Structure formats: structure tokens, C-alpha cells
Amino acid sequence: MAARDRSFGRPEKFCENIPEANWTISATVTLTDDRIAPYIERITGRDPRSGRIVTGGPCSIKDSSWLYGFSMSRQPHFAAQDPQKDLVVWLYGLFSDKPGDYVKKPIRECTGAELCAEWLYHLGVPEEEIDDFAHNSARAIPCNMPYISSYFMPRAAGDRPLVVPERSKNLAFIGNFAETEKDTVFTTEYSVRTAMEAVYTLTGVDRGVPEVFASSFDIRVLLSALYHLNDRKPLHEVEMPIVTRLIGKAVLSKVKGTYIEELLAEAKLI
Ligand SMILES: Cc1cc2nc3c(=O)[nH]c(=O)nc-3n(C[C@H](O)[C@H](O)[C@H](O)COP(=O)(O)OP(=O)(O)OC[C@H]3O[C@@H](n4cnc5c(N)ncnc54)[C@H](O)[C@@H]3O)c2cc1C
Structure with a gap:
């Protein structure tokens, strides 16, 4: 199908040139x-x-x-x-x-x-x-699992077909090799979301697919991740170069009494 029409993607991107140093x-x-x-x-x-x-x-x-x-x-x-x-x-x-x-x-x-x-x-x-x-x-x-890391192969727009290719009335692609907005591969959720998108679009169900949680743009999530990635340590217990520590101290004194201080406390960083 892909050889006949580019709107079906370029599957060869995901099964050829798999690096030797690989998870299999x-x-x-x-x-x-x-x-x-x-x-x-x-x-x-x-x-x-x-x-x-x-x-x-x-x-x-x-x-x-x-x-x-x-x-x-x-x-x-x-x-x-x-x-x-x-x-x-x-x-x-x-x-x-x-x-x-x-x-x-x-x-x-x-x-x-x-x-x-x-x-x-x-x-x-x-x-x-x-x-x-x-x-x-x-x-x-x-x-x-020779193709386990195929989901992660470098790709460009168009390498994965859209869930519902343009003008398609009765055919859709589901799973992590189909293109959907914002989501990240290697998850079951990705496959489920594409299936919902396919069914709702082709059958005209007027229902939104649950949005991908925009965690990477949410400062509260990022601060909490910082806390957990450092073995749940507040900032003063995290090992860091002396210069960074001094800069950190200066910044903390500047944010005293502000919303930023509240956010840092909520994330247990101070
Ligand atoms: C080791 C590992 C760990 C993972 N850990 C996580 C995790 O912690 N969390 C998470 O969310 N996701 C994880 N994933 C990813 C997740 O498992 C997959 O993204 C998800 O299972 C994909 O679901 P799917 O239904 O799209 O495809 P699949 O589960 O791959 O299902 C496709 C099915 O189609 C069948 N099939 C293939 N060709 C044909 C054919 N020609 N005719 C009929 N049937 C066919 C296959 O046998 C298979 O049953 C992990 C994956 C692996 C391999």
C-alpha cells in the first residue's frame, strides 16, 4: 500500500537500518x-x-x-x-x-x-x-524482540500514516506506528487513543479523544519530577557544584514570599 501511495507512510523507516547496539x-x-x-x-x-x-x-x-x-x-x-x-x-x-x-x-x-x-x-x-x-x-x-525499538527509529513527518489518511472513508491505522498529535510512543495508551480516533472519525461519533496530558509544559509536574529523580531529596540535600549551590541560594532568597516559593514547597524541593 505504501509503495502505491505515500499517504500510507514509509514503513521501511521502521524495519531497516536498525542499529547493532540495540535492545533486542x-x-x-x-x-x-x-x-x-x-x-x-x-x-x-x-x-x-x-x-x-x-x-x-x-x-x-x-x-x-x-x-x-x-x-x-x-x-x-x-x-x-x-x-x-x-x-x-x-x-x-x-x-x-x-x-x-x-x-x-x-x-x-x-x-x-x-x-x-x-x-x-x-x-x-x-x-x-x-x-x-x-x-x-x-x-x-x-x-x-528484533523490532522492539522500531517505535523509536528517527522519523520525519509522513513516515507514519495519519490515523485516518486524508480522504479515507473506510480505512484507518491504529497503534504506535500511526501518527497522532502530541502522544509519545511505547505505550498502550497510544494504541488505545489511535483506535478511539479512528472509530470516532470514521463513524462520525461526536466525542473527543482524551487529550494527552501536557506534562512537559506544566512547571508543577517538572518540579515534582526533579524531586523524584533526585531520590526524593529537597534541593539542599542534592549534590551539586559549589557555584550552582551559591546561585541556587541567591535565587531562593529572591523568590521568598512569592508564588515560585509556594511551587517549590509544594514539590517538596524546599
Ligand atoms: C517489553 C515491552 C515492555 C513494554 N512496556 C510498556 C509499559 O510499561 N507501558 C506501556 O504503556 N506500554 C509498554 N509497552 C508497549 C505496549 O506493549 C505496546 O505499545 C502495545 O502493546 C501496542 O498495542 P497494539 O495493540 O497497538 O499492538 P500489539 O500489542 O503489537 O498487537 C498487534 C497484534 O497483531 C497481531 N498481528 C500482527 N500481524 C498480524 C497479521 N498479519 N494478522 C493478524 N494478526 C496480526 C500480533 O500478533 C499482535 O497480537 C511495552 C512493550 C514491550 C515490548
Whole structure:
């Protein structure tokens, strides 16, 4: 369709020239006993069996050659999971062209047990115990996702078709590869919003698609993000160069008694 008419976009932009240093591999690891859980708790500060979210989102291992990361949600993760026994973790490596730090091969050549071993190494499990833990205390299922980062490929206007192409009466595109206003890819919301837009437009439903929250232009959201990104520290506890600190102090004295001071206090920054 795209070869016949440019209003259907340029799909080749999203499936060709995918960089070598790319995220393609992830794995689901089931921990089958409690030998690994203490190492997770040491890093996250949360007991994986507490019934609360454990990592609060992806946890990046910044020294890892694979730029490895893991995420552990509230357990049990799956309805059918045995809550007394199993714990489920998700692993992913963002650099798939470099050898690992414990497993000396690129992530895409690894077995599930090797993916698990590399993670255990970064968790701080003693090296002499890693292989035993990886084989006897965990079950890791790798998943190859060759197009997972396609959503993020550089693109220009027109590379993605509009949800409802101009003059289209009975055909629409839905999902993250269709063009809609303001939204950001890699979300379920994006797909849902495009589906609403498609149905409302083609069937003439007089209803607005829920707007994308304009968070990037809302100073209150940005200040709150600053607080959370700095491990929920007020400004005076955040490490910064002395000059920046002095400038900050001068600015704070100028905003005393103003609305800006109120905003900073609301975001817990002062
Ligand atoms: C590892 C990972 C983590 C993610 N994390 C998050 C997150 O935390 N939050 C978030 O909001 N989003 C996240 N996303 C993104 C989100 O999952 C996707 O954006 C969303 O699932 C896209 O939904 P969709 O219905 O548009 O497409 P899909 O879910 O891809 O569905 C398309 C369906 O079409 C089927 N299909 C393909 N070709 C054909 C064919 N020719 N005939 C019939 N059927 C076909 C496929 O099998 C598939 O079932 C994540 C994605 C991944 C991969």
C-alpha cells in the first residue's frame, strides 16, 4: 500500500537500518526458592514478598556492559503463579553487541541460564555460587524482540500514516506506528487513543479523544519530577557544584514570599 501511495507512510523507516547496539533481548526469570530474593532486597530496599511493588519501574545497572536492567512488580506477577513459592522478574539488556561482564558473550547468543547468571553477578551474588543459583534456583526464558525499538527509529513527518489518511472513508491505522498529535510512543495508551480516533472519525461519533496530558509544559509536574529523580531529596540535600549551590541560594532568597516559593514547597524541593 505504501509503495502505491505515500499517504500510507514509509514503513521501511521502521524495519531497516536498525542499529547493532540495540535492545533486542529480554527474559522472564522465575525464582523458584528464596536464595536470590535477599540480593534483590539489598538493592531495592523492599522485601519481594511484601505484596508491594519491588523495583518501582526498571532498575538500570549502570556499570553493566550490556546496560542490563531488571524490573520486579508486585508479586504474584501472574494470576496462575504460586504466591508461596515463585517470584517473577523481568530482565532486559540495552546493548546487544557487547560481551557481558560475567558471561563473556553478546546477550543475543546467551541461554536463559546465562542471562540469569549475568544478572546475579551484578546483584552481587558471590561468583562461586552464581552458576548453581542460575541453574537450580531460577528458570529464565529469553525472548528475542528484533523490532522492539522500531517505535523509536528517527522519523520525519509522513513516515507514519495519519490515523485516518486524508480522504479515507473506510480505512484507518491504529497503534504506535500511526501518527497522532502530541502522544509519545511505547505505550498502550497510544494504541488505545489511535483506535478511539479512528472509530470516532470514521463513524462520525461526536466525542473527543482524551487529550494527552501536557506534562512537559506544566512547571508543577517538572518540579515534582526533579524531586523524584533526585531520590526524593529537597534541593539542599542534592549534590551539586559549589557555584550552582551559591546561585541556587541567591535565587531562593529572591523568590521568598512569592508564588515560585509556594511551587517549590509544594514539590517538596524546599
Ligand atoms: C517489553 C515491552 C515492555 C513494554 N512496556 C510498556 C509499559 O510499561 N507501558 C506501556 O504503556 N506500554 C509498554 N509497552 C508497549 C505496549 O506493549 C505496546 O505499545 C502495545 O502493546 C501496542 O498495542 P497494539 O495493540 O497497538 O499492538 P500489539 O500489542 O503489537 O498487537 C498487534 C497484534 O497483531 C497481531 N498481528 C500482527 N500481524 C498480524 C497479521 N498479519 N494478522 C493478524 N494478526 C496480526 C500480533 O500478533 C499482535 O497480537 C511495552 C512493550 C514491550 C515490548
